[in-house]
Amino acid sequence: MSNGLIDFVLVSVALLAIGIYGLSVKRNAIRMLFAIEMIVNSANLNLVAFARFIPNSQGQTLALFSIAIAAAEVAVGLALIIVAYRMYRNIDIADFRSLKG
C-alpha cells in the first residue's frame, strides 16, 4: 500500500476540525450530534490507522468498542433531543437553557 500514516492522520485532523466548527457554531441540536459523530469517527480513523502501521491488533479492537459505545451514545442523545423537543417544541439549544420544563 502506498498511503503513509500521515495521510490518514491529516484526514482525521480535517474531520476533527470540521466537527469542532460544527459543535461551536451550530445551534441545532441534531446538527451538533452530527458534529459529535464526526469527531468520534476521526478518533476511530486514527485508532485503526495507527493499528495498521504499528502493527497491532489492539487498535482495531479498541475501535470496535468505540463504535459500539458511540451507537449507545447516539441512541441516548437522540432520545434526549426528542424529550427536549416535546418540552420546548424546538430543537434550538438556545431554548434549552432552563431545565424547568
Add this chain to the structure above:
Amino acid sequence: MANGAQHMVDSIFLAVSVLTIGSAIAALEIRSLIYGSIALMITLSGIAGFFLLLDAPFVAMFQLSVYVGSIAVLILFTVMLVRRELIFNKIEDSRRRYAGIGLMIIIMLGIGTIIIGSGLKTMETNTQTIDYRKIGEDFLTYYSPALIVMALILSSSVIGALALAKREDVTNEQRTD
C-alpha cells in the same frame, strides 16, 4: 491530501478523502436536515472506505452495519419527528460563524503543521495485515469481560433511551384523559 516527499497517495485514497470531507462539510452546511443526515451517512461510509484501505475489513463492515445501518436510520427518523420548518431552517449565529471558521482553520493548520513536522512522515509499513480471526479470538478470550460490560452498557442505554422517549408520552396521555 499532503503528499510526502517519498510517497504519493493513490487516487482511491484521494477520492475517498474528498468524498468524506466534502460530505462532512455538506452535512453541517446543507439547509435541509434530511439531506444533511444523508450527507452524514456518506461521511460514515467514507470512513468505512478508509478502514478498507487500512486492511481492516472487519472494522469496516462493523462501521457500515452500526453507523450506516442503524445510527443513520435512527437520525433520519428523529429528523422526521420534528416540525417541518425546523428541518428546513438553519439555526446559527452569523457572528459566531466566522469565529468558528477561524477556529477550524487554526486547528487544521496548528495540528497539521505539528503532524507534518513530526516523525509520522517516515512511517511506512510492509508487515502482514492483521487477521480478523485474531480480533475475534481476542474478543472471546482476553476482552471477554469488557465485551460483557459493553453488552450491558448497550442494552441499558437502549432501555434508557426507550424510557426517556416514552415517559413524557405517558404523562401526556394521563393529562389528556
